[in-house]
Amino acid sequence: MNHTGGSEIEQLIQLLGRLPGLGPRSARRAVLHLIKRKDALMIPLASALQRAVEAVTICEQCGNVDTNSPCAICTDPRRQQNMMLIVVEDVSDLWALERAGVGPVRYHVLGGVLSPLDGVGPEDLAIDALIARAGEFAEIVLALNATVEGQTTAHYITDRIGGLDIKITRLAHGVPVGGELDYLDEGTLSQALKARTVLQNP
């Protein structure tokens, strides 16, 4: 039987191996690295994890993760003056938009998209919560993935919010920055052509 140094270390390897991007081999390397740098890395990591376990919560308004609920984004006075709400599928999308510096906007995290194959229906997503707060905003931007499931969800939300007097928009689909036409798929090219913008009128 293989021996890797005690049940605590085995358990640590198993747990780390469940993380995205890590398998058993890379988890073993990570654990060895942590053990070698116990004071500089392992102890601070353990206490950081403990603090995160105690403090991290889901924002009751938008579904973001933060140490407070409502989160820092929802309570930011600059953002509260802005009447734009961006709807995203997941917290990682919210972080991506924040990294892009989209401005002082507020968000709503759906927690997924409609997916019959995975058994995700409207009741599994934060759509009712979105409808409940939609009236506070002048514009709702549906920043969902340009996939069949993402856009079905976008249309479904539009139907559900349809009765309210709110502008609903979605992100443009087309050529990405740095994209070369020759390498783009036909679908993206056709969407880009349909959504072309005018540079000059006669």
Added chain:
Amino acid sequence: MDWSGKGLIIGVRRHGESSVIVEVMTPERGRHLGLVRGGRSRKHAATLQPGNKVSLHWRARLEEHLGTFSIELIRARAADLIANRHGLYAAQLIFAHLRLLPERDPHKRLLGFAEEILDAEVDLIRRAQMLALFELALLDELGFGLDLSACALSGEESGLSHVSPKTGRAVTSKAAADYVDRLLSLPPFFKSTKTATIQDCLDGLRLTGHFLHMHVWSVRDIEPPPMRDQFITDLQHAL
């Protein structure tokens, strides 16, 4: 074991960090699943979308294994579907219906019908008519076909106007007179190539929905696809 062919992607599910399990509908092998390694990469993202027609090569050690697919795009429908609300709803509904079929059991007629609906550039009424006819064909292929050939009571072949919700057999308006409130309306386009009205489409979807519920959804303990209700709501608003 391996085979090559063409297919319609009807579903894509994440598998691990980089791969996906793709569900396709093929003419010869019916609904077939397979793993696509690296399917979550940017390179594959646009190809592996439901609605796209693809060229497939499936390979596995044994016939009963999941196996792996090599996939190349033949026709990118997904981008056009995304831009069309009713087209997208219809597509999602068709994919959910095709998923009711058993795996690796060919259903050429349904696949052909599905592709016809996906390619159709038609209005809401015509699309709803096509969907109702698709559901009628689906019931037939699942073994729960309705008997719309002759009246269950008189045997007459013309003047059929209603269907029994219990037996799925048609009756004439004359024979249905005493029970009309307990019967389901039979839309004329189920018996002929007549153009449908909104009410006909609603009647057709109500009829197929009743039997899908009775024989499939309730038996398998699954909910009807939410897009179906949305489609019916849009039809009711258009009345």
